[in-house]
Amino acid sequence: MISMRHVVFMNVAEELSFSKASQLLFISQPAISKHIQLLEEQYQTKLFERKGLHIELTTAGKLLYERLQAVKEIEHKTEFDISVLHDAIQAKGNLKLGASTTVALYILPKVLSTFHSQYQQIDISVLNRNSESVKEALLAKQINLGIIEENSKVNQIQYTPFITDKVIAVCSSKSKLLKKKNYSIQDLPHLPIALREVGSGTLAVLKRALAKHKINFAQLNVKVRLGGTEALKNFLLESDSLGFLPKISIAKELKAGELKEVFIDGLALQRQFFFIERKGETSDLNKGFIKMAKSIYNL
Template sequence: MTDRYKTFMILAECKSFTETAKRLFCSQPTVSQHIQQLESEYNCKLIKRHKRAIELTDKGNLLLQYAKRMQYLQDELRHKMDSLIATHLQVSLYLSHYVASHYFDELFQNSKQLTSLYPCEMYSLCYEELKKSLLDKHAKYTIMPIYESDPIMIERFHIESLFEEEFSLVIAKSHPLATRKVLYAKDLEAEAVLLPQSVHLAELIKHALHVKDVSVYYMKMTNFDLILKGVQQGLGVAFLPTKMVSSDVAVTQKIIKGLSIKRRTALVRDMEQPLTDGEEAYYEHIKARLQNVTIA
């Protein structure tokens, strides 16, 4: 909005050339000049004097309505532009439910300096949702598990390993195998094995048992947390990340001799999308925190 419209709006409010000049820190002739320019542009009288006060003509009132609307639109535009700038500076982080639940402290403890400089928004998603976010170009990088059975991810994206976790056998304290010091795969014969809905992780577990020629039956559950509850209630046994159950007194962890199930977690990056300074800062921060993490 030009200065003359601002002058006109203040004059309409103050109804005095003297007061308007004071408000604008300018001279009265400048105020008069701005009004004359507007009257010349619209070829009409915008103000009239009445008992030493300034009043608007009908056309002056019409111009005032539009001037206020222009002021509103200008303020709205400025707000939206500022919001877009803030959105551009904000970093979107995509990570697996498991990492969000069990590695949040490792990621963000004492990280106020980073999060203050580059505010972030976090999306905790399942494997397939994270994969789709990358393929659809919504995410530039994600923190997620890597499976050899899904070559699309390995071929399409840059994989930077963060850590590898062992999945141990988890059984209820009351389970007959809980007191055994050494377990073999054959000890699981005819047991119910609780599996996650994740196809790739379920296949990883099933393959490890198939190689050992163990006959078990499977029950699928939504996620690790639900599986753990199932184990606690004696619905079956499960293979879960050691870190997740290391401090759970309701269950027992066991190592099966000759059977190893491991899963790798990595930063998966779309190299076709350049990173902003903020995204780069978080990328390096995540690497530094999780590549040096101690797995319980």
Template sequence: MLDFRIETFLTVCQTMNFTRAAELLHITQPAVSQHIHTLEAQFGAKLFAYAGKQLTLTPAGHLVLQTATTMRHDVHRLQELLRQQNARRRLCFGVTLTIGEYVMPEPLIRLLQQEPDTQIRMHVANTADLLHLLDEGDIDFAIVEGFFPQQEYDSLPYRTERYVAVCAPNYPFATPPRCLEDLLGERLLTREPGSGTREVLERVLHEHNRTVDDFRALTELGNLDAIKSLACAGLGIAFFYEPAVRAELAAGKLRELTLEGGDMTHDFTFLWRRGSVFADWYRTIFFHLLA
């Protein structure tokens, strides 16, 4: 439904190579060049430039990319709405792991109790993958804990959560830890690079001029329950959003480490493509899912 020249432009942006774009589109390289020249004439601006042999986007090209990406997303959304005209309401969205496992069940239960015919598809992935799905039109919106380019997405703060350090109740510290630096002599149990929880931890450490490599030992796991199990067994310390360990803290399986500097908090953010014509609908869904 998008103009074929816009599709060509987006493919060139994906590959930053005219020949590779032609292969993906199954057209000739001169045809790709002609499509781009036509767009440049239409917009009255150069969209690409070369820095040496490397193809780059111009400032005008960046603006067209942001707008065209939103257009593609909205076309997918429109097609879905047309398919749903005589069908059940459908929500297709993405969330990061912590949000999916420990935040979304309650609002989804409430939504399905109110609207039992609604069909729901919830993708769970890291923030970068969710942004890609959003840009491609594969999901309508996302709720993330990680960081994102704010110039490309409209957003609303979904909720603010405490970010806490935890360990086993009888974890054998040589001296009771009072600040973040006092934890560096321990094994850190954490998510893999790219996860929202890991990104927040890296930001916190960066503020103290530290990295995860400053800990005595590092164990990276892609599963929150596995990290909690190791922490409960006294095999290291870990950082979680408070909802993820609420049950373990209440049961005495983990204890929170109170560190100097006050509570660490971070926002979970509800976001969609900036400039989308469906913005009002996304805001309505936001309030339906507000925890």
């Protein structure tokens, strides 16, 4: 078990503030300072240094923080593994997930509900960001398991295929774009387009597809960029622009006739979702979640 001194140190290191750590841990600031002082005496080195009104980790402090992160991860894995041996239904642990927007909103809820009903004692947290941000969070050890749409693989990450989804071109049912039944790929630079933000997996799929057809992405007539699937969806409902969205994210709007698919000859957009873990750092908890997710989607 990580000692209270180390818990205090990790909170100060993450917040780079004694006062914020005090608020998070519900102990006085002098007590926080005392814990850090005793820890520095134990290791016979400074763990923090002041830079004006701010504090920063020393080289020793950074090393200690990295090691404690690893210890904390082992602690969580051990808690889960031992509790499963005793009683799988009462298994305890922490599942820190990261998911791209589409996954978090439209794929993950069903899996989380089923997983929680079976493992009610496991604490689950979900970081909802675009694919690039989820990848960064995994490498920074802020999460232990991610689900993203992947376009470029990183050596430090292990990828496990999950599900495949279509990305389609859509517009409002009131849009003038529907006057034409089909468009060619060469028409795209002349159409008003709304896109997701940089780092979005949906955007990456579109870029790759256009590159195959020798269309420069910069040629597109982009009217607006929006952060998140819901923001883009809501904008398209009220605008005369064309947008590209995962089919799974707009199933209700398509069924209700609020959004209509715009057919672009020769443009097929498909993306693969992956589970991502740091190489060599999988766990039975991660494996159990992945297995359940795949079974729910009949994979």
